[in-house]
Amino acid sequence: MPELPEVESVVQDLRPELIGKIIRNVDILLPRIIQNDAEYFLQNVVCQEIVDVCRRGKYILIVLKNGKTMVVHLRMTGALMFLPKHQKNEETHLRVSFDLDEGSQLLYSDTRTFGTIQIISEQSEIPSLFSLGPEPLEDSFHGDYLYSQLHSRQSSVKSILLNQEIIAGLGNIYVDESLFRAKIRPSRLGGTIKKSEAVRLSLAIKETISQALGEGGTTFRDYRNGKGEKGSFQDHLYVYGRGNQPCIKCGSPISKIKIAGRGTHYCVKCQK
DNA sequence: ATAGATTCCTGGCTGC
DNA sequence: TGCAGCCAGGAATCTA
Numbered sequence: 001m002p003e004l005p006e007v008e009s010v011v012q013d014l015r016p017e018l019i020g021k022i023i024r025n026v027d028i029l030l031p032r033i034i035q036n037d038a039e040y041f042l043q044n045v046v047c048q049e050i051v052d053v054c055r056r057g058k059y060i061l062i063v064l065k066n067g068k069t070m071v072v073h074l075r076m077t078g079a080l081m082f083l084p085k086h087q088k089n090e091e092t093h094l095r096v097s098f099d100l101d102e103g104s105q106l107l108y109s110d111t112r113t114f115g116t117i118q119i120i121s122e123q124s125e126i127p128s129l130f131s132l133g134p135e136p137l138e139d140s141f142h143g144d145y146l147y148s149q150l151h152s153r154q155s156s157v158k159s160i161l162l163n164q165e166i167i168a169g170l171g172n173i174y175v176d177e178s179l180f181r182a183k184i185r186p187s188r189l190g191g192t193i194k195k196s197e198a199v200r201l202s203l204a205i206k207e208t209i210s211q212a213l214g215e216g217g218t219t220f221r222d223y224r225n226g227k228g229e230k231g232s233f234q235d236h237l238y239v240y241g242r243g244n245q246p247c248i249k250c251g252s253p254i255s256k257i258k259i260a261g262r263g264t265h266y267c268v269k270c271q272k
Numbered sequence: 273a274t275a276g277a278t279t280c281c282t283g284g285c286t287g288c
Numbered sequence: 289t290g291c292a293g294c295c296a297g298g299a300a301t302c303t304a
Contacts, residue, residue: 001297058298075298076281093282112281114298128299155275164299172297221284221296261277262297278302286294 002074004136004169004209006217006231007058010080013226015053017082018062018106022049025099033095033108035118044068044119045098057132057168071118071126072108077222078115081107111222132168136205141167143199150198153190157201159260160190170205173218173240176265178205180238185271186264187257211236239265 002010023045028034034041044066052063060072060080072080083089085103096117098106108117123130134141149166150157160166161175170178179186181204184197193201217223217231220241224230234241238248243256247267257264 003298073298076296077283110281111283112296114281116299153274159275162298260275263295274304276302276304279300280298282296284295286292288290288292 001076001171001173001220002078002217002223003058003171003174004055005174005212005215005233006223006225007055007060007074007169008213009217009231010074010226011053011055011060014060014080014082014106017084017104017226018050018053018100020049021100021104022047023064023098023100023106027097027099028095029097030095030110030113033110033113033115033117035116041117041119045070056129057135057164058171059126059129068119068121069123071116071120071129073116074110075112075114075116077111077113079107079109079222079224079228080226081109081224081228082226083107128164131165133164133166135168136170136209141202141206143195143202146202147193147195147198150190150193155190156186156259157184157188157190157193158186158262158264161205162260162262167205169209172262172264173220173237174205174208174212176240177238178208180266180271181208183271186259186266239267241265 026042026045048064048066050062051065054061062070083105091107091109093109093111094107095110096108153160158175161170182201184201212233215231215233218233219230220234239254242254243265244253247254247270250269252269254265255268
């Protein structure tokens with residue numbers, strides 16, 4: 001499941017390959033991935049030069065010379081990969097392919113097909129992109145900010161951290177891992193989190209995301225970076241996907257429950 | 273206004 | 289061994 005570190009890895013891999021290339025042709029194999037009218041999409045993408053590739057939250061932003069931006073969201077199983085010339089495409093779930101210069105390609109592959117691609121002129125055309133909260137590694141995300149957001153809410157801290165309007169880029173894996181590192185139970189209501197705990201949590205989020213970025217993200221099942229390679233943060237997970245296995249810190253079995261409709265992993269002994 | 277439930281989708285896993 | 293049925297989850301949409 002691509003979250004901030006995975007999406008950032010993809011962007012870093014793609015940026016040097018894509019900048020300066022021109023999209024010569026687009027092959028839409030699964031039309032519902034494209035959120036625009038297909039005709040409009042093609043008119044605004046074909047023959048355009050890619051001038052920048054960046055990220056905001058879990059969104060990939062491919063900026064074109066005509067001022068429009070092609071926004072890609074990978075959702076569950078999407079993968080955006082650069083395929084150099086003369087290299088054979090072996091994707092089994094290819095949904096959209098972009099022909100670039102000299103026979104190279106940009107491939108969008110997606111098993112469960114939840115991902116989306118949309119061409120926009122303004123960020124406000126995608127409300128969930130426009131209303132994203134702060135990036136966890138920016139200075140504007142800190143303990144005071146997190147405390148102010150948690151304090152006024154009566155839902156679980158797990159669901160609050162999954163809310164992209166409060167903090168951008170976290171998903172199920174990094175929320176569970178950050179809460180373990182901060183020693184906070186995911187079921188705690190936002191309003192019960194003390195200032196000191198919010199500070200600890202904000203630091204745990206920054207630490208978890210930074211470390212995952214350094215490991216090239218987590219490949220739990222499907223994730224691949226912009227070169228089609230796996231990440232390695234799955235070797236450093238404390239709780240995610242470890243239900244019933246012994247806690248790495250204390251040895252007691254990791255609990256797996258459901259919160260906000262998501263599988264939630266935590267240690268009853270380490271997290272209060 | 274706010275939060276919880278439902279929906280989309282396919283492959284992998286479980287258990288009979 | 290085979291296969292039905294369950295489970296995974298980001299975010300839009302619906303419901304309470």
